[in-house]
Amino acid sequence: MGHRRKSAPRRGSMAFRPRVRAKRMVARIRYWPEIPQPKLLGFAGYKAGMTYGFVIEDNKESPNYGKEVFCPITVLDTPPLWVCAVRAYEQTPYGLKTLTEVWSENLPKDLDRVLTLPENLPPQDEGLKRLEENLDRVSELRVIVSTVPREAGIHKKKPELMEIPIGGKDVKEKFEYAKSILGKRVSVSDVFSEGEYVDVSAITKGKGFAGPVKRFGVHLLQHKSRKTKRGVGCIGPWSPATVMYTVPRAGQLGFFQRTEYNKRILKIGSDGSEITPKGGFHRYGVIRGPYMLLKGSVPGPVKRLIRLRHAVRGPETFAKPQITYIHVG
Numbered sequence: 001m002g003h004r005r006k007s008a009p010r011r012g013s014m015a016f017r018p019r020v021r022a023k024r025m026v027a028r029i030r031y032w033p034e035i036p037q038p039k040l041l042g043f044a045g046y047k048a049g050m051t052y053g054f055v056i057e058d059n060k061e062s063p064n065y066g067k068e069v070f071c072p073i074t075v076l077d078t079p080p081l082w083v084c085a086v087r088a089y090e091q092t093p094y095g096l097k098t099l100t101e102v103w104s105e106n107l108p109k110d111l112d113r114v115l116t117l118p119e120n121l122p123p124q125d126e127g128l129k130r131l132e133e134n135l136d137r138v139s140e141l142r143v144i145v146s147t148v149p150r151e152a153g154i155h156k157k158k159p160e161l162m163e164i165p166i167g168g169k170d171v172k173e174k175f176e177y178a179k180s181i182l183g184k185r186v187s188v189s190d191v192f193s194e195g196e197y198v199d200v201s202a203i204t205k206g207k208g209f210a211g212p213v214k215r216f217g218v219h220l221l222q223h224k225s226r227k228t229k230r231g232v233g234c235i236g237p238w239s240p241a242t243v244m245y246t247v248p249r250a251g252q253l254g255f256f257q258r259t260e261y262n263k264r265i266l267k268i269g270s271d272g273s274e275i276t277p278k279g280g281f282h283r284y285g286v287i288r289g290p291y292m293l294l295k296g297s298v299p300g301p302v303k304r305l306i307r308l309r310h311a312v313r314g315p316e317t318f319a320k321p322q323i324t325y326i327h328v329g
Contacts, residue, residue: 011216011248021255026160026305027201033312035167038177042164042309043191045078046152047300049281056322068324075275076292079151080185082108084144086178088131091139102127104183108146113158128179141166141174153285154303188290189268195321197262197314201307202300206255216248258299262314266321267293277329
């Protein structure tokens with residue numbers, strides 16, 4: 001490396017550039033896996049907090065196989081999702097384009113806090129009949145779902161709207177499933193099962209403006225350094241006289257979208273009082289309905305919306321975990 005006496009790794013992964021604030025509070029999922037069962041490919045919940053427990057290690061390659069091991073646990077509050085509409089896409093030379101939408105006549109009362117639907121929408125039955133007649137043009141079917149934050153532990157009324165594809169063998173099977181859930185509520189137990197692996201996407205905790213030491217982990221300069229210690233010693237050469245974008249610089253830290261793969265579902269419960277500590281979760285409150293326990297941590301602070309999808313590169317088979325103890329403070 002020129003005049004340097006030792007080599008050193010560069011600071012900061014290029015995979016996460018640009019390090020700018022996320023555009024929306026709801027994470028965007030750009031890829032969905034293919035599954036043969038007719039059901040939703042994802043779900044969403046609110047992060048309530050963390051606890052710990054003990055489970056029986058069922059990985060035969062682990063040296064602790066068959067033993068009781070410690071496990072950090074993330075608790076998600078997962079009230080049912082309301083299926084508001086079905087959206088059909090057709091394949092064009094320029095990619096997927098929206099063909100039509102069918103909105104339900106039964107919508108949540110807080111949906112008008114997000115958008116105002118036109119008054120001349122066609123009836124639900126008529127829209128479904130028209131969609132069924134054009135199934136040969138449909139390439140992909142998705143549903144538009146709404147969260148119900150009133151049933152969660154957070155003090156919030158405005159729901160989040162998101163789009164979730166439907167799994168299945170063919171478009172006909174996907175259409176029949178979409179028709180059966182339109183205008184109804186879908187529970188987390190209808191989408192996932194215990195022991196399954198999921199990918200989680202969320203917006204991380206925002207930390208504001210930070211310097212290169214905290215943002216990229218560069219070393220502090222010696223105490224006799226000129227002008228600064230918490231900066232980069234050399235930000236570029238004389239020729240070319242420019243600062244490259246790969247040089248660690250001060251800027252935004254946190255509030256980024258991140259996706260973590262293969263989080264195992266330890267438990268799916270229907271009564272939140274089983275897991276809620278006395279007085280409720282710190283800075284969250286009481287879980288009143290369905291909940292989910294994930295092994296390990298997930299991105300984002302408490303109350304942040306966490307989006308889940310079926311694992312795109314998870315194991316083909318899974319078994320229900322054996323939980324021996326869960327700490328409820």
